[in-house]
Amino acid sequence: MSISRRHLLLLLPAAAVAWKHVLAGTPESSPNYTMSQHWWGMLIDLPKCIGCGNCVRACQAENDVPDGYFRTWVERYHVSDYDIENPVVDSPDGGKKGFPPAKEESGKNFFVPKLCNHCVESPCTQVCPVGATFVSPDGVVLVDKQYCLGCRYCVQACPYGCRFINPKTDTAEKCTLCYHRITKGLTTACCENCPTGARQLADLKNPKDPIHEFLKTHSVQVLKPNMATHAKVFYAGLDGSVR
Amino acid sequence: MRDTEHSGLGTASCIQLTATSEPEGGRASLRRARSSTGTTMHAFKDSGHLFRLAAVFVAGILVFLVLRGFLVPKSFGQYGHYRGNAMAEIAARPVNFAGHETCETCHADVLDKKKDGKHAHVNCEACHGPLAKHADDPASVQPPKLDTAVLCVRCHEANAAKPKTFPQVASADHSTGLPCDTCHQPHSPVIGGGAK
Numbered sequence: 001m002s003i004s005r006r007h008l009l010l011l012l013p014a015a016a017v018a019w020k021h022v023l024a025g026t027p028e029s030s031p032n033y034t035m036s037q038h039w040w041g042m043l044i045d046l047p048k049c050i051g052c053g054n055c056v057r058a059c060q061a062e063n064d065v066p067d068g069y070f071r072t073w074v075e076r077y078h079v080s081d082y083d084i085e086n087p088v089v090d091s092p093d094g095g096k097k098g099f100p101p102a103k104e105e106s107g108k109n110f111f112v113p114k115l116c117n118h119c120v121e122s123p124c125t126q127v128c129p130v131g132a133t134f135v136s137p138d139g140v141v142l143v144d145k146q147y148c149l150g151c152r153y154c155v156q157a158c159p160y161g162c163r164f165i166n167p168k169t170d171t172a173e174k175c176t177l178c179y180h181r182i183t184k185g186l187t188t189a190c191c192e193n194c195p196t197g198a199r200q201l202a203d204l205k206n207p208k209d210p211i212h213e214f215l216k217t218h219s220v221q222v223l224k225p226n227m228a229t230h231a232k233v234f235y236a237g238l239d240g241s242v243r
Numbered sequence: 244m245r246d247t248e249h250s251g252l253g254t255a256s257c258i259q260l261t262a263t264s265e266p267e268g269g270r271a272s273l274r275r276a277r278s279s280t281g282t283t284m285h286a287f288k289d290s291g292h293l294f295r296l297a298a299v300f301v302a303g304i305l306v307f308l309v310l311r312g313f314l315v316p317k318s319f320g321q322y323g324h325y326r327g328n329a330m331a332e333i334a335a336r337p338v339n340f341a342g343h344e345t346c347e348t349c350h351a352d353v354l355d356k357k358k359d360g361k362h363a364h365v366n367c368e369a370c371h372g373p374l375a376k377h378a379d380d381p382a383s384v385q386p387p388k389l390d391t392a393v394l395c396v397r398c399h400e401a402n403a404a405k406p407k408t409f410p411q412v413a414s415a416d417h418s419t420g421l422p423c424d425t426c427h428q429p430h431s432p433v434i435g436g437g438a439k
Contacts, residue, residue: 058368192366
């Protein structure tokens with residue numbers, strides 16, 4: 001097909017208008033949601049976790065997480081009485097299919113669910129060279145799939161190992177705190193499906209959220225506080241051996 | 244080469260020595276230098292080069308600004324160093340788990356059965372799976388039938404890492420392979436806890 005000069009001159013403005021629409025992106029999908037009124041985090045009440053793997057399965061069903069990759073996973077710790085510094089940790093298939101019987105019943109055995117900590121000072125967003133990952137105004141660390149180059153800097157930077165490269169899209173992926181659900185007034189898929197209530201979504205800006213009462217009356221901890229990431233996933237009853 | 248010829252003329256100044264080695268430019272500067280030996284002495288005879296350089300810079304900046312205007316998305320920088328529309332795109336993803344409140348709008352009878360039992364706080368889709376499609380179109384999308392022999396042990400199989408207060412059984416000894424709903428009704432699991 002040959003294009004005359006006249007046709008090209010007509011096509012160029014049309015292409016410019018079309019490109020403008022591409023750049024404009026999709027319009028706001030949650031009209032009743034105001035970002036500035038929320039500050040999201042999560043509470044994990046460890047003594048309630050039974051290691052059933054419902055959260056892992058729910059996350060994969062909700063977010064199309066490829067097999068063998070995890071946005072959330074459950075670890076089982078075994079801490080012997082005389083060596084608290086070196087716990088034995090296992091997480092077969094991320095805990096998706098539950099856990100086999102413990103090898104050793106002496107000492108301490110317990111489960112620790114893990115996910116993105118949605119850090120306020122997140123190391124992963126600081127290293128992104130193109131502005132593809134960011135902390136949203138409501139406190140959720142997100143990845144812009146269209147901007148991500150797949151350079152893997154963020155995967156290396158996350159101290160909690162919460163990011164991976166999606167083998168299909170070759171872009172970085174991580175827990176979005178079910179951003180598509182929480183902006184519609186629902187809770188996250190993992191919290192919705194936790195049978196014991198060990199995981200609870202927390203809106204730290206909502207004065208009516210039960211998280212405030214919980215934080216006042218319980219001892220809570222974040223993972224790797226020495227990294228000064230200001231993590232927003234709070235663990236109640238966290239053992240000192242957890243890394 | 245040309246520079247040495249110029250200097251041989253005697254009238255050339257130091258500035259001329261640094262002039263361009265192009266034949267045209269060389270001649271032009273030579274002419275200006277000759278005239279400058281007359282009445283007025285210019286402070287900088289080759290200012291034309293500077294104007295040309297400045298014009299190249301200005302053109303470069305203009306091209307950069309125009310390209311930037313076209314290529315950088317409008318919402319980039321709206322909230323920070325990222326594309327503001329990315330959040331709306333992530334939020335536009337469809338929901339797979341409808342949420343227990345949606346289930347309860349139709350299945351109030353099940354809610355009644357659950358409310359006094361041990362499973363009162365277990366949400367519907369924790370066992371029944373993602374059913375947003377069923378909630379959208381209850382007639383044509385039916386939830387799959389569950390196998391209690393597989394389902395219940397996910398939570399209740401004995402494991403040393405589970406909290407001691409959580410009800411656990413070694414399923415092989417406890418039920419000898421029978422499905423759990425032979426005795427227990429999942430919505431209110433105490434034996435004799437009413438119909439399914």
